[in-house]
Amino acid sequence: MLDFYDGGDMFDFVESKRGGLPDRDARFLFLQILDGLDFMHRNFICHRDMSLENIMLTKDLRAIIIDFGMALRLPKDPTTGDEVRMPRMGICGKKNYIAPEVLENTAPFFGHLVDIWAAGIILFILLTGLPPIDHASRNCPRYEMLCNGRLGEMLQQWNLYLDPEALDLIEKILQPQPKDRISIKEIRDHP
Numbered sequence: 254m255l256d257f258y259d260g261g262d263m264f265d266f267v268e269s270k271r272g273g274l275p276d277r278d279a280r281f282l283f284l285q286i287l288d289g290l291d292f293m294h295r296n297f298i299c300h301r302d303m304s305l306e307n308i309m310l311t312k313d314l315r316a317i318i319i320d321f322g323m324a325l326r327l328p329k330d331p332t333t334g335d336e337v338r339m340p341r342m343g344i345c346g347k348k349n350y351i352a353p354e355v356l357e358n359t360a361p362f363f364g365h366l367v368d369i370w371a372a373g374i375i376l377f378i379l380l381t382g383l384p385p386i387d388h389a390s391r392n393c394p395r396y397e398m399l400c401n402g403r404l405g406e407m408l409q410q411w412n413l414y415l416d417p418e419a420l421d422l423i424e425k426i427l428q429p430q431p432k433d434r435i436s437i438k439e440i441r442d443h444p
Contacts, residue, residue, distance in 0.1 A: 272382040
């Protein structure tokens, strides 16, 4: 038997707000998403398709991550038990949430960092009501701006304002080099 989530998906919820959520509400929802990701990652599972469409809500705004059709068990080092890189597996996930290392598809990658990238896109949308990119592609000027650390410039071009701490957090999550992305613990500790 499946649970019924009477609040719909997070995409429809954010779209109904027309322009993003107040910081307090975005933080409330985002922390729940982080809790879900943290639980998955501690159990060596990566989702690989995190998006607003794959988060359901209850009427009291409890967030539940769904659709594990692309999820994979993260490989572990048999000696240490630490996560090891996953072999390249082709491009997957929704087109505007894809991490640069998945788009490039040239080298092994850490699955949990792909989910963290998507969480950064989710946070951006929660706060602005808009995706920073339409699709991950080296031919997309906005994607190039994002990968070159020019998110603040993009917001200025759109005449959008984000609290400087929120912008700083999103920029630390959306690092094109996976090794430079902050961890879930660091995200939680960020002001």
